[in-house]
Amino acid sequence: MIYLCEDVSGGHVNPAISLMFFLDTQISFIRMICYIFVQFCGGFAAAGLLWGIGNFEGLPDFAPPTFENFPFIKVIVFMVAGSWMLILVTLAAIDTRRGHADCFLQPFAIGMSVHVALLFMGPYVVTGLNPVVICWYIVCGVWTHHLWAFGLLPFLGTATAVAVYNGILRPYKA
Numbered sequence: 720m721i722y723l724c725e726d727v728s729g730g731h732v733n734p735a736i737s738l739m740f741f742l743d744t745q746i747s748f749i750r751m752i753c754y755i756f757v758q759f760c761g762g763f764a765a766a767g768l769l770w771g772i773g774n775f776e777g778l779p780d781f782a783p784p785t786f787e788n789f790p791f792i793k794v795i796v797f798m799v800a801g802s803w804m805l806i807l808v809t810l811a812a813i814d815t816r817r818g819h820a821d822c823f824l825q826p827f828a829i830g831m832s833v834h835v836a837l838l839f840m841g842p843y844v845v846t847g848l849n850p851v852v853i854c855w856y857i858v859c860g861v862w863t864h865h866l867w868a869f870g871l872l873p874f875l876g877t878a879t880a881v882a883v884y885n886g887i888l889r890p891y892k893a
Contacts, residue, residue, distance in 0.1 A: 731754045731758070732758065732849075733758070733805075733848070733849045733851070733873075734754070734755040734758050734759070734850050734873075734874070735802060735805070735806070735848065735849065735850060735873040735874060735876070735877040736806075736809065736877075737751050737754040737755050737758070738751065738755075738874055738877045738878065739806050739810065739877050739880075739881055742877070742881040743884075743885065758851050759851055759854065761851070762851035762852070762854035762855075763854045763857075763858060765854075766854045766855045766858035766859070769855075770858050770859060791868075793843050794843065794868055794869075794872070795868075795872060797840035797843050797844045798840070798844055798848075798868070798869070798875075798876060799872060799875060799876040800836075800840075801836035801837070801839075801840050801844070801848050801873075801876070802848055802872070802873045802875070802876025802877050802880060803876050803879070803883075804832050804835070804836045805829070805832050805836060805848050805876075806877050806880035806881060806884070807883070807884055807888070808828055808829055808832035809829050809832070810880075810881070810888075810889075811884075811888070812825040812829055813825060814889065814890065816889070816890045816891070817890055833847075836848060844869065848873050849873070850869070850870045850873050850874065852869070853866050853869055853870045
């Protein structure tokens with residue numbers, strides 16, 4: 720999806736990535752808000768379409784995990800660490816000061832970082848690293864008082880990862 724949408728929106732399919740571009744001063748605040756609004760609209764439209772055409776009566780409970788299932792600290796650690804992996808790899812892949820030109824390997828590297836993060840955190844964080852995924856639970860009426868964490872923690876991870884990349888890891892040309 721990143722590669723497919725790159726010419727249209729710069730590959731913005733995740734609100735955390737839009738926040739990253741804003742904090743890295745690559746897009747304006749207004750553009751970030753527009754991207755995030757459209758991403759959530761798309762999430763609600765896709766969830767509504769899937770819910771409308773699907774047959775979910777036979778499925779087991781598909782509610783997001785609750786903090787009674789595992790400690791809240793694990794949710795924080797996995798969501799923030801997964802967001803860090805996504806954001807740091809994304810910033811490193813698109814940073815022209817690292818000396819690489821645009822190519823198909825950049826979205827591949829970003830996608831693989833998401834894949835690796837989800838392999839490790841999947842059992843604990845079924846919502847993934849994209850806050851838009853909570854649209855599915857809202858459309859299905861499976862709102863829990865824990866859903867806020869899965870929607871907000873990727874933004875916390877993004878903000879801290881951008882600060883670390885810009886403060887410590889960003890390469891500087893002499």
